Amino acid sequence: MKKYIKDFExxxxxxxxxxxxxxxxxxxxxxxxxTLPGQFVxxxxxxxxNTYLRRPISINYIDYDKNELWLLIRDAGEGTxxxxxxxxxxILNLIVPLGNGFxxxxxxxxLIGGGVxxxxxxxxxxxxxxxxxxxxxxxxxxxKCDLLLLDMFSQYGNLFLSTEDGSMGEKGLVTQNSVMQxxxxxxxxxxxxxxxxxxxxxxxxxxxxxxxxxxxxxACGIGACLCCVEDTASSxxxxxxxxxxxxxxxxxxx
Amino acid sequence: xxxxxxxxxxxxxxxxxxxxxxxxxxxxxxxxxxxLSQLGGFxxxxxxxxxxxxxxxxxxxxxxxxxxxxxxxxxxxVDYFINTIYPRxxxxxxxxxxxxxxxxVSDYVEVCEKLAPLEKINAVEINISCPNVKQGGMAFGTTxxxxxxxxxxxxxxxxxxxxxxxxxxxxxxxxxxxxVEASGADSxxxxxxxxxxxxxxxxxxxxxxxxxxxxxxxxxxxxxVRMVWxxxxxxxxxxxxxxxxxxxxxxxxxxxxxATAIQVGTANFIDPAITIKIIEYIxxxxxxxxxxxxxxxxxGMQL
Numbered sequence: 001m002k003k004y005i006k007d008f009e010x011x012x013x014x015x016x017x018x019x020x021x022x023x024x025x026x027x028x029x030x031x032x033x034x035t036l037p038g039q040f041v042x043x044x045x046x047x048x049x050n051t052y053l054r055r056p057i058s059i060n061y062i063d064y065d066k067n068e069l070w071l072l073i074r075d076a077g078e079g080t081x082x083x084x085x086x087x088x089x090x091i092l093n094l095i096v097p098l099g100n101g102f103x104x105x106x107x108x109x110x111l112i113g114g115g116v117x118x119x120x121x122x123x124x125x126x127x128x129x130x131x132x133x134x135x136x137x138x139x140x141x142x143x144k145c146d147l148l149l150l151d152m153f154s155q156y157g158n159l160f161l162s163t164e165d166g167s168m169g170e171k172g173l174v175t176q177n178s179v180m181q182x183x184x185x186x187x188x189x190x191x192x193x194x195x196x197x198x199x200x201x202x203x204x205x206x207x208x209x210x211x212x213x214x215x216x217x218x219a220c221g222i223g224a225c226l227c228c229v230e231d232t233a234s235s236x237x238x239x240x241x242x243x244x245x246x247x248x249x250x251x252x253x254x
Numbered sequence: 255x256x257x258x259x260x261x262x263x264x265x266x267x268x269x270x271x272x273x274x275x276x277x278x279x280x281x282x283x284x285x286x287x288x289x290l291s292q293l294g295g296f297x298x299x300x301x302x303x304x305x306x307x308x309x310x311x312x313x314x315x316x317x318x319x320x321x322x323x324x325x326x327x328x329x330x331x332v333d334y335f336i337n338t339i340y341p342r343x344x345x346x347x348x349x350x351x352x353x354x355x356x357x358x359v360s361d362y363v364e365v366c367e368k369l370a371p372l373e374k375i376n377a378v379e380i381n382i383s384c385p386n387v388k389q390g391g392m393a394f395g396t397t398x399x400x401x402x403x404x405x406x407x408x409x410x411x412x413x414x415x416x417x418x419x420x421x422x423x424x425x426x427x428x429x430x431x432x433x434v435e436a437s438g439a440d441s442x443x444x445x446x447x448x449x450x451x452x453x454x455x456x457x458x459x460x461x462x463x464x465x466x467x468x469x470x471x472x473x474x475x476x477x478x479v480r481m482v483w484x485x486x487x488x489x490x491x492x493x494x495x496x497x498x499x500x501x502x503x504x505x506x507x508x509x510x511x512x513a514t515a516i517q518v519g520t521a522n523f524i525d526p527a528i529t530i531k532i533i534e535y536i537x538x539x540x541x542x543x544x545x546x547x548x549x550x551x552x553x554g555m556q557l
Contacts, residue, residue: 003286005527047500047524049318052471054524095526219314219321220523224279226299226325227314236307237328 001097003222004033008092011068013084017145020116021084022060023071025092032067035059036101037124038213038246041071042221044093045079053219055079056241058119058190059097061126061152069096072148074116098221099245102211107185108134111157112174112199114191115141120213121190122149125156136160136184140174140195143167175202184208188246200249210249216240256540257547258533260294260514262492263415263440265349265376267294267515270548271505271533274496274519275300275353275379275419276325280339281346287526292533294515295349297379298339302354303361305331309386315452315461320471320498321520322450324464326386327355332365336372344374351417355381359407366412376414380404380439383421383446385468395421395446398433409438417494420444420485422474427481428488435489443494443517444485445478470520472498479511486512486553501528502535512553 008025015021027033042054061070073083086092102124109128111121118139125135135157141147144167153159160179161169170177174191175198189199190213203210218228223242232238232251258269272295278284281296290296308328315322329335335352343350352369356362362380369375382395382404394400405418418434420427422445431442447468452461478497486493495513499505500521508516521528536548545551 005287005525044524052319052524053316053321217312217314219316219323219520220277220283220526222279222283222526224277224283225314225323225523226276226308226328227312227323229308229311229313229328231311237311 001034001036003095003098005093005095006033008069008094010086010088010090010092013086013088015084016148019075020148021073022149023073023083023086023092025069025071025094026067028091030067032062032064032069033096035062035069035097037104037127038101038120039097039099040221040245041069042095042098043071043079043083045082051079051082054095054221055083056098056215056218056221058213059123060119061123072116072119095221099241100243102188102213102246103186104128104131105186105209106131106133108136108183109186109188110136110138110179110184112138112187112189112191113140114174114195115146117191117195117213118148118153119190121188122152122156124188125153129156136179138162138174138177138179140177140191173198175199186210189213197254200252200254203249211246212249212252213245214240214247215245256537256545258536260492260548262417262494262515263377265295265415267349269294269533269536270509270513270515271529271536272296272349272351272494272515272517273522273529274517275381277519277522281343281350284522284526288530291347292530293348295351297351297353297517298335299329300327300353300355300381300384301329301332301335301365302327302356303332303365305329305334310463312461312463313467317450317452317469317471318473320469320473322452322462322467322469323447324386324462324467326464327384332368336368340372340375344372349377350375351377351379353379353381353419355384355387357387359403362404363407363411366408370412370414377417378412378414379417379419379443380408381419381446383419383423385421385423385447385449385466386464392421392423395430396424398430401430402433402437405434405437405439415440417441417443419446421446422477422481422497423449428484431485431489435491439491441492441494442485442489443496445474445481445497448474448477470498472500474498475504479507482508482513483511483555499532502532502539505532505536506539506551509548509551510553510555514552
């Protein structure tokens with residue numbers, strides 16, 4: 001897929017909580033690049049002393065009718081903080097779209113997200129639903145206030161929730177949620193690595209096809225610097241930014 | 255129209271702007287963003303005799319105005335380059351230069367012998383300065399005798415243009431440059447990355463799997479400019495300057511210090527189209543200063 005370096009205007013910066021914002025972006029030239037669920041962008045954050053490199057961020061949602069690309073941002077440092085503080089009308093420069101994407105399977109997919117890792121599952125759920133598939137979301141977080149965009153998710157599938165403190169949904173980790181015992185055809189997962197590894201183990205035990213989205217530290221995002229490698233079963237070290245970020249768990253040495 | 259043409263050994267560059275090895279893949283990774291034929295040249299990633307997996311993850315960490323990397327020369331080997339990559343890139347109208355690395359002298363020689371017949375590869379850049387491999391690499395570039403042994407052996411079998419990429423991790427880089435020149439190199443490029451290190455103070459663990467790595471980015475630029483100036487004053491072969499060039503102004507600075515051409519590295523990660531902007535800046539700079547030939551800028555610092 002052709003990649004672009006493109007300026008986007010922040011149409012709306014919606015603060016969800018003190019830590020999270022959704023940025024709704026529109027391309028200045030009006031031309032929204034074609035993207036796939038699971039792909040990501042590299043955001044220019046000023047190239048300053050402490051924010052030297054771009055920041056890789058998942059595409060949260062695309063609304064082609066409104067010509068909007070959404071980014072779900074967690075305040076995790078100076079780079080993401082500058083994005084969260086960007087006012088409506090300001091410009092963000094993106095390299096878009098990057099990486100591969102999730103498979104668009106026919107059947108019942110369980111989309112499992114943890115923390116800010118829920119981001120790409122919204123766009124994935126939308127596309128799966130539009131293709132006539134049954135979609136279930138299992139979203140986990142520390143606490144109620146970290147469960148984000150639930151009204152959006154509920155438009156595209158059944159919602160199952162887990163919080164570590166029990167403030168919403170079932171108490172515990174996503175892997176302990178009762179929906180994990182039910183039947184579905186595919187698991188697609190994005191979140192902290194320990195969570196994805198635990199999900200991958202369950203998928204292997206139950207012999208369910210499973211994809212995970214990795215977020216290895218990267219510099220370029222386009223397969224040039226070879227920094228973000230993951231050791232794979234068939235190809236050795238491959239770039240997460242180019243061959244991923246989405247991998248079938250059978251490809252990983254987990 | 256200003257003249258941007260420069261010569262390195264036997265190769266002509268349409269302008270002095272090249273890309274640094276390891277930051278530009280095989281050029282193809284940037285084809286969506288720029289017209290590769292506008293570049294003076296591009297140096298493809300470090301190529302070794304055999305396939306190398308490189309170092310374990312994690313391989314990079316952002317540092318103030320720069321980054322540390324520890325890739326460790328991951329590549330599929332010279333035969334893969336010749337059979338798979340070369341046919342795809344050979345028709346790009348720019349100078350394609352292959353960066354060559356090895357664990358011992360005979361590896362370097364064998365890779366250069368395999369590359370020599372390729373019609374569109376008219377120069378190699380010999381990497382005696384990689385800080386991220388255990389054997390070879392920087393070991394050859396930190397002593398005059400080590401550098402001489404590699405360059406003399408390659409010179410015997412390789413008649414095209416040989417650029418030697420120098421390590422900054424030495425006491426006197428000009429001495430190494432003189433030894434390389436005397437051994438038959440056509441040009442030197444400097445600097446490779448600076449050996450560096452960073453520790454996560456919360457976990458007490460090093461950020462890189464290899465503990466130490468190579469520092470690049472704007473933070474190294476003043477040191478690299480100083481080294482280019484010292485080397486340009488010590489040798490008569492053309493010097494290629496690199497190290498933290500982020501924009502056109504930085505490129506001019508290296509040329510005023512004595513660089514005949516420059517390479518852009520880490521800046522490609524932040525703006526994949528930066529090389530074209532640098533070429534445009536150089537043209538504008540020349541017009542603004544009434545300079546017709548780029549060679550007037552080379553070593554043009556005024557005291």
